Amino acid sequence: MKTNLLEPRALCLLLISTLTVMSNVTIAPALPGLANEFSGTPSADFLVKMLLPIPALFVVIFAPALGWTADKFGRRNQIIIATIVFSIAGAAGAQLQGLEAIIISRAILGICVAGLMTAVTALITDYYSGQKRSQFMGLQQAFSSIGGILFIVTAGYLANTSARLPFYIYAVAILFVPLIFLSISETKQAVQPSDHQQDYKNTRWKQPLIGCSILIFCHFMVFYILPTQVPFFMVEIGITDPSKSGLAIGMGTLMAAISSIFFGKLVAKIQSYGVALISFIAMSLGMFVLSQATSFSSVILGCGLMGVCMGFVMPNFMTKGMELVPSNKRGLASGVLTSSIFIGQFVSPFFSSALIAKLGYSDFYLLAGAFTLVLALAGTTTLKKQSALITNLK
Known part of the structure; x- marks a missing residue:
């Protein structure tokens, strides 16, 4: 009944699951530096603080709709598109000059997280059943938690150098795209x-x-x-x-x-x-x-x-x-x-x-x-x- 973590399909889904926690925690150590950088911008303190909850708000808004599109057009295609856009929108914060533009990129990031979470959860339910599904859901939560720890520690280290560097952590997502192409299919569990x-x-x-x-x-x-x-x-x-x-x-x-x-x-x-x-x-x-x-x-x-x-x-x-x-x-x-x-x-x-x-x-x-x-x-x-x-x- 054990899940083989070396199986490409399982490993891919677990790695993608780490991206969902990245949306909020990654730039948390950079907030003081960003507040200092944009101190001359009107309402800068409020807007910088909004950088954390903005992705969550857009997940709430778009998750049901993107769950429907995953059913309608396929989980695999949605994961591929969402992962690519996730890496671009997340890393864009390192280069965007205006605070409003960074907020927009964070909103897009939240939409991508909604697309990833809905499609990945649906695929896990497609691929696994019974005890194996329970085991995999537990592993998914473990990977998410461990990923959160790694990302926040790395972001804290990078933020000591520049408040913009933690945004580049999001670019890691692009490395998962080849694995998605090779390992993820629309095949459902035959139950x-x-x-x-x-x-x-x-x-x-x-x-x-x-x-x-x-x-x-x-x-x-x-x-x-x-x-x-x-x-x-x-x-x-x-x-x-x-x-x-x-x-x-x-x-x-x-x-x-x-x-x-x-x-x-x-x-x-x-x-x-x-x-x-x-x-x-x-x-x-x-x-x-x-x-x-x-x-x-x-x-x-x-x-x-x-x-x-x-x-x-x-x-x-x-x-x-x-x-x-x-x-x-x-x-x-x-x-x-x-x-x-x-x-x-x-x-x-x-x-x-x-x-x-x-x-x-x-x-x-x-x-x-x-x-x-x-x-x-x-x-x-x-x-x-x-x-x-x-x-x-x-």
């Missing part, structure tokens, strides 16, 4: 469901898809507290070294990578609803630890627990959301799931900042932990009902 199962797929697949999308949205709304609020929280409790906030965020990413590697084995033992339960409980415990945190070690522990949840939740709900989707709707379905991820990311800073202003950090983390326990119950119930239904259909 023939029973008549009852096929009838359910054709008529009732939307309900579990929407349920998983809502849970993914809620998860990201809470998880994005890590990069958006924890650095400010650390300053509040007296940890002012920026490198330590980077280590705390890195711990969350590292634990997400480690836990996602074991997702396939864990889901085989305790089922998807069992994974949902322990995932959200881990997040809730992380919130409780942060609510009581007064030292760097306790912050690291809380962030690590949040990362464990991330490593399990993403492959779990992506797999279950796509489980009953007919093959000709998988692109559209992956577009819906992709939008839910980025809507959660986009909304998170607004809701968390408002609540922190009213409650303070400690009470806010307790509230977030209680909300995550609700997600544990909702996620477990949703996936248990879906698993029982699928068992009855077999």
Whole structure:
């Protein structure tokens, strides 16, 4: 049941998955330098800060439509086009002279990410089924997390020389194009469901898809507290070294990578609803630890627990959301799931900042932990009902 990572098709899909996290994190270390470079531009501080969320906003807008085009015109063609444009639009920021032009290039980058995520998720569902699909989804999350760590470290090093150099990291994507040409095809997994199962797929697949999308949205709304609020929280409790906030965020990413590697084995033992339960409980415990945190070690522990949840939740709900989707709707379905991820990311800073202003950090983390326990119950119930239904259909 193990996935052969040396298989060109598998390796290609995993490498492409690293590009999806590159859109946001890569230029983060360059923002102070860019703000200084464009200090004479009207509203420069606001526009520079918008460089990070702009791709996510355009993913939200375009993911459903590009999911549909992946179904209509083919996943392979969309991946090739999106990868080429991704590398050009991303690297363009190194040479564009105006801040507005860079923002436009970032918007195009977001559209490309939407095209990549929807087509890749659909292809994974086409190529793999059952336990192998769960294992691959876990590996995809691991590659994304590891890629995020490598890109942010490399970008930080380059930003010390010039704020424009991190943009060139996006050009790495062009190296994947020959591998895509050689290894990716439109061949779908030849899985023939029973008549009852096929009838359910054709008529009732939307309900579990929407349920998983809502849970993914809620998860990201809470998880994005890590990069958006924890650095400010650390300053509040007296940890002012920026490198330590980077280590705390890195711990969350590292634990997400480690836990996602074991997702396939864990889901085989305790089922998807069992994974949902322990995932959200881990997040809730992380919130409780942060609510009581007064030292760097306790912050690291809380962030690590949040990362464990991330490593399990993403492959779990992506797999279950796509489980009953007919093959000709998988692109559209992956577009819906992709939008839910980025809507959660986009909304998170607004809701968390408002609540922190009213409650303070400690009470806010307790509230977030209680909300995550609700997600544990909702996620477990949703996936248990879906698993029982699928068992009855077999």
